[in-house]
Amino acid sequence: MNVRSTLGAASIVLAIAATMPAAAHDPGDVVTPHFEHAIPNIPGKTLTALIVDYPPGGTSAPHRHADSSFIFAYVLSGEIESKVNDGPTQIYRAGESWYEPPAANHLISRNASKTQPAKLLAVFIADTDEKALTAPID
Known part of the structure; x- marks a missing residue:
């Protein structure tokens, strides 16, 4: 991973970490950069993959995704409850x-289980110069 990729991944982790719950008794999520690379045949776009680990009962604070980001989410293990924009709240296994x-607007993103962990792969395609892929919803 080159310096630009490392700095970009660190920025993503910091941006997502800012959306985590503040209360110590409310378990959050752990976001780990997995992959980042410019898309050679789409100038100005970068593909970024993150692993999101939720402990039992873990949740992410409501957040908004970058204007340029298209996201594919895949549940690796467990069950994730999610609500995006005005869509229905759904559980994905x-x-x-x-x-x-x-x-x-990602209004709900949490582990559907209070007893088992869950893991999610989030793949973003966004403008290469996008400063933050997520921001808290006030």
């Missing part, structure tokens, strides 16, 4: 996936 359009 291991092997299931969904997408989020640019500038989506």
Whole structure:
């Protein structure tokens, strides 16, 4: 991973970490950069993959995704409860996936289980110069 990729991944982690719950008793999520690379045949776009680990009962604070980001989410293990924009609240199980359009409001993102962990792969396609892929919803 080159310096630009490392700095970009670190920026993503910091941006997502800012959306985590503040209360110590409310378990959050752990976001780990997995992959980042410019898309050679789409100038100005970068593909970024993150692994999101939720402990039992873990949740992410409501957040908005970058205006340029298209997101594919795939549940690696466990069950994830999700609500994007005005869509229905749904539970996705291991092997299931969904997408989020640019500038989506991710209102619910949490582990559906209070006893088992869950893991999600989030793949973003966004403008290379996008400063933050997520921001808290006030």
